[in-house]
Amino acid sequence: xxxxxxxxxxxxxxxxxxxxxxxxxxxxxxxxxxxxxxxxxxxxxxxxxxxxxxxxxxxxxxxxxxxxxxxxxxxxxxxxxxxxxxxxxxxxxxxxxxxxxxxxxxxxxxxxxxxxxxxxxxxxxxxxxxxxxxxxxxxxxxxxxxxxxxxxxxxxxxxxxxxxxxxxxxxxxxxxxxxxxxxxxxxxxxxxxxxxxxxxxxxxxxxxxxxxxxxxxxxxxxxxxxxxxxxxxxxxxxxxxxxxxxxxxxxxxxxxxxxxxxxxxxxxxxxxxxxxxxxxxxxxxxxxxxxxxxxxxxxxxxxxxxxxxxxxxxxxxxxxxxxxxxxxxxxxxxxxxxxxxxxxxxxxxxxxxxxxxxxxxxxx
Amino acid sequence: xxxxxxxxxxxxxxxxxxxxxxxxxxxxxxxxxxxxxxxxxxxxxxxxxxxxxxxxxxxxxxxxxxxxxxxxxxxxxxxxxxxxxxxxxxxxxxxxxxxxxxxxxxxxxxxxxxxxxxxxxxxxxxxxxxxxxxxxxxxxxxxxxxxxxxxxxxxxxxxxxxxxxxxxxxxxxxxxxxxxxx
Numbered sequence: 001x002x003x004x005x006x007x008x009x010x011x012x013x014x015x016x017x018x019x020x021x022x023x024x025x026x027x028x029x030x031x032x033x034x035x036x037x038x039x040x041x042x043x044x045x046x047x048x049x050x051x052x053x054x055x056x057x058x059x060x061x062x063x064x065x066x067x068x069x070x071x072x073x074x075x076x077x078x079x080x081x082x083x084x085x086x087x088x089x090x091x092x093x094x095x096x097x098x099x100x101x102x103x104x105x106x107x108x109x110x111x112x113x114x115x116x117x118x119x120x121x122x123x124x125x126x127x128x129x130x131x132x133x134x135x136x137x138x139x140x141x142x143x144x145x146x147x148x149x150x151x152x153x154x155x156x157x158x159x160x161x162x163x164x165x166x167x168x169x170x171x172x173x174x175x176x177x178x179x180x181x182x183x184x185x186x187x188x189x190x191x192x193x194x195x196x197x198x199x200x201x202x203x204x205x206x207x208x209x210x211x212x213x214x215x216x217x218x219x220x221x222x223x224x225x226x227x228x229x230x231x232x233x234x235x236x237x238x239x240x241x242x243x244x245x246x247x248x249x250x251x252x253x254x255x256x257x258x259x260x261x262x263x264x265x266x267x268x269x270x271x272x273x274x275x276x277x278x279x280x281x282x283x284x285x286x287x288x289x290x291x292x293x294x295x296x297x298x299x300x301x302x303x304x305x306x307x308x309x310x311x312x313x314x315x316x317x318x319x320x321x322x323x324x325x326x327x328x329x330x331x332x333x334x335x336x337x338x339x340x341x342x343x344x345x346x347x348x349x350x351x352x353x354x355x356x357x358x359x360x361x362x363x364x
Numbered sequence: 365x366x367x368x369x370x371x372x373x374x375x376x377x378x379x380x381x382x383x384x385x386x387x388x389x390x391x392x393x394x395x396x397x398x399x400x401x402x403x404x405x406x407x408x409x410x411x412x413x414x415x416x417x418x419x420x421x422x423x424x425x426x427x428x429x430x431x432x433x434x435x436x437x438x439x440x441x442x443x444x445x446x447x448x449x450x451x452x453x454x455x456x457x458x459x460x461x462x463x464x465x466x467x468x469x470x471x472x473x474x475x476x477x478x479x480x481x482x483x484x485x486x487x488x489x490x491x492x493x494x495x496x497x498x499x500x501x502x503x504x505x506x507x508x509x510x511x512x513x514x515x516x517x518x519x520x521x522x523x524x525x526x527x528x529x530x531x532x533x534x535x536x537x538x539x540x541x542x543x544x545x546x
Contacts, residue, residue: 012494
């Protein structure tokens, strides 16, 4: 091994041969001076510039998260910006005050129908504040459901009839019925399906009544609030009607044939759109007036469950094996997340260490 | 943080640290122009990032860390892309003083031995035996553990001891190596 003092002396000797340039320091100072004013002009605030990179990253990430938190609901329409607020709040269960007529008379000019409908959102709010034309709109709820029933053998037919009668009693009607026979010509049905429409306000009660007809094997009901769609369609129709009135006024004043034809074309397009929207509104109206329930009937008669009577020792053995298998399954189930967590933590550790080292190196 | 430092402080840094820094870079890189470039860049970077120097930390290892990083960067990126300026060329530029031939020969041998060391070993040798940094300070400067520094120093000294150029210059080459090998 080489002697440290002599090595040091030799290296010092070699280094001393290097003559220091007098200009070098001045060059560095001049460069630094030139950079100084640029730093002052920097628009980044001083406190931010002097933060560590980690803090800068956190600050940027925080700003990004806040912006995302604000903008994502906006894009989804969860937080309605200003005017749409009225329409959106209507999706709740409280009654909403809205103008249902003459929504766009002031703001709509005889423009193409597409533009006219685009203005609807604006005019809904601006006119909804008017107490003169305000109308109360209750929430529009659409309900659907399905029930699976098992009835006694040979009672599918009578149960279908009974269900239809129940619907009629509650003010509803039978939309469709389907019955399936296991063998032809027997006259009895082994299963059937009936689709019933009942008024919205008795829907829940009706579902309970249906369960009394047989043994319920499955029940599924769902409701959705379509108030906003309803309001939207109404507003579009109103706006188009207003636009139509404007075109009619223009048509009355038109003198040339080409002018009349042009206005007529526009009127036809608007009329077509009005009818389209009206059709959608009618469908929605029906869907919110009546709830739809599909009942699937089947007759009981499935083979009975055979129980095997085991001796005490056999039962204990089976229980033991079952317990062992269950324990093993539990271990395997547990191992998955634990392994994943360990791998993830390991990855984080390595990545963190590597990043910290890289950042520390780059910092200077 | 040292954000309130002014250009006077930079001047002070240069007065105190430039000669030793540039010679350190010279020993690591092996030629004058690269060394001057590297140290100029290092001082400007250190000045730019002066806020990263906390009041508690020592200035010397921090500055050497910047210098070493700049030298490493040159060794990795710039120097391999072009032909290295030869040490011979450098040595020709050394001013004529007394006992010139002998000193030139010694300097040449030392530089030649250092050049033959891998960069990571060369850096620790220069920081230890020229810049007089402690092992702890070298660990800070190269961002490695103290144990790593220790082992690198040992490895470097072992290799230097075996280098033919240094055998003739440094009489302290351990006899044990020779005894073992010979």
